[in-house]
Amino acid sequence: MKLVKVISTMMVATTLGIVSTTVKPDISAQAETVKSLTKIPKALRGTWYFYYDYKNNAYNYYDHYKITSKKVKVPLVSGGYDTNTIHKFNLKKNSKSHDSLYNLDYGNAHNWMFAYKKGNKYIMEHWASYSTDEKSDFATYRVVKKNYKGKKVTGLQIHYYNSPKGSWSFYSPSKKVAKYLATH
Structure with missing residues (x-):
């Protein structure tokens, strides 16, 4: 029993x-x-500079990103800047058509963008971009350290949505460091 x-x-x-x-x-x-962020992480905030060095001709210039807790000032290829505002984005619910997200995004004064963390990187892009098939084409940001005259400098590495795989641009916290890293 x-x-x-x-x-x-x-x-x-x-x-x-x-x-x-x-x-x-x-x-x-x-x-x-839960992945969608409502604020940009502190590690990414600040003004980040990049120096374009065209072998000492007249077209050398600085570019910069200005990132706050809610906004990102992005340099445009055509010149000037675009300011995007982070807004809560339901990644599962908002997989609408490109046209409807385009109207929500560019149809308002805020230029809404979404952000989420993926590993040690942050993905930040316009709402309208989320409906595309290629999720790997989003702009990717990460904080890294680089050597500057024997010291470690924290900077922002950005992979643009249309750049070749493995191509990262390094934005530094000052113009002086940006110019040194671009020319050495």
């Missing part, structure tokens, strides 16, 4: 263990909506 009770107790415990592992909620689906 004791043997039957022990065996039945083991069977019940085993059954409950199997049921609890199969009925476990899908955590990855829940985490998907």
Whole structure:
């Protein structure tokens, strides 16, 4: 009789263990909506400079990103700057068509952008970009250290959405460091 009770107790415990592992909620689906950031992390905030050195001709110039807790001032290829405002973005719900996200994004004065963390990188892009098929084409930001005259300098590395894979631009915290790193 004791043997039957022990065996039945083991069977019940085993059954409950199997049921609890199969009925476990899908955590990855829940985490998907939490990824979207409402503020830009402190490590990315500040003014970051990049120096374009065209072998000492008249076209050498500085570019910069100005990043606050809610806004990013982005240099445009055509010249000038565009200011984007971070806004909560439900990554699962907002996979709408490009046209509807384009109207939500560019149709307002804020130029809304989304941001989320992926490993040690931060992805930040316009809302309209999220409906594209190539999620790997988003602008990617990460904080790295580089050597400057024997010292470690913290800087911002940016991979632009249209750059070749592995191509990163290094933005430094000062113009002096930016020019030195570009010319050496």
